[in-house]
Structures are given as structure tokens and as C-alpha cells.
Amino acid sequence: MYRIKEAFATLQGEGLQAGRVAVFCRFSKCNLWSGREKDRATAVCQFCDTDFVGTDGTNGGVFATPEQLADHIASLWPGTGGRDESPMVVCTGGEPLLQLDEPLLEAFHQRHFFVAVETNGTLAAPPGIDWLCVSPKGGTAIRITHCDELKLVYPQQGQDPEDYDDIVAQARLLSPMSSPHAEAERDLVRDASTREAIRYCMANPRWRLSVQMHKMVGIG
Secondary structure (H helix, E strand, O other), X not given: OEEEEEEEEEEOOOOOOOOOEEEEEEEOOOOOOOOOHHHHHHOOOOOOOOOOOOOOOOOOEEEOOHHHHHHHHHHHOOOOOOHHHOOEEEEEOOOXXXXXXXXXXXXXXXXXXXXXXXXXXXXXXXXXXXXXXXXOOOOOOOOOXXXXXXXXXXXXXXXXXXXXXXXXXXXXXEEEOOOOOOHHHHHHHXXXXXXXXXXXXXXXXXXXXXXXXXXXXXXX
């Protein structure tokens, strides 16, 4: 059984797949925070700005089998779904690896989906993922040592990019920290964080700056 907060077609807004049409499949639950504000101060991850609690979001729900969920995601793809379109599903959360398994990956692949996963890296990943983005949170033990993208929210308390030197990745990305609070505060924090991320990339050229294009152009 799979619990999905929301699912929707959009453009991937960051990382090496930025600009690509995708269906986002947001899984409920996370192992680093309950998602409830009353628990934020004691959570391992305290800066998340995503609602992943429950199954009441757009196109969310509970799906009994991998085929049911894969059919649901396929119904949201804006094209024909043929191989020539290279349809992509982005499994995110919350923490998708609490639920994503080999049968679901197989069901996605049977429907011609390229499966991308965005994870905090604390759980083992099942085989068969086509694109793996690991976004570690400070103070956590990382179990995934090979990925396509290593994406750090930066700057982050308790974390230094050098902490992840042992992770093998095609690209190492810094995503400027934003605040989960008021819009004005978020803008101020993002500006300072962006300047700091740029400074770090300039001093450490193997890292790239990754900005959230979807927020800049106003898409979900």
C-alpha cells in the first residue's frame, strides 16, 4: 500500500534535469520530521517547507497495489506516454524511500517512465532507479554512497560540504537555504544564502550552484 500526498505534472525546477516535464509523486511521511509544526523544533530536519502530511493533496490518495499507483501517475502525464517522450516521474516527499520498492519501480518502467528519486540518503535505495538525487541533512548517517546528484541545502547547521567527499556523484550541487516562514523573511534568508553558496562554489569549483527555477518562473 502506498500513501501519496499529491501528484501533478510540472517542469523539474532544479538540478541536472531542470526544465524537463515530469509528474511529481509526493509520498507521505518522512523519517527526519513528522511534518507537523509542533514537532519542528525537535526534528532532525527543521527547515523543510513542504507539506507531506496525509493524502489529501491534489491527486493524492492511498493505492493498494503498485499497478494502481503507476496507472494513476500515467494518467497525469500530459503527453501520449510513448517511449519517444521519455516520460519522467519524480518520486519525492517527505522521504520516498520509506515506501518506494522494486514492484513499484517495475510498474513505472512498464509504463515507460524514467524514474527519478529525491531522497535524504538515510535509507537504502532499491535497484532500478534511473536517476538518484541525494540531499543529506546535517547530523544524519548517509547510507547511499553512489548517486547521480548530490544536492546540499546550504548553508546548513551541522553540515559541511566536505563531509560528503566519499559520496560518488555525477554532480555536486549547492541549493541556497530558504526559510519555511514568512515570505519577506524567506526572501532575505535566500538572498544571504545564495551569496554564501556562490562564494563556496567559487572557492570550490567542483560544486555547482543549483537554484529553484520553478519558484522563479511561478510553477508548482
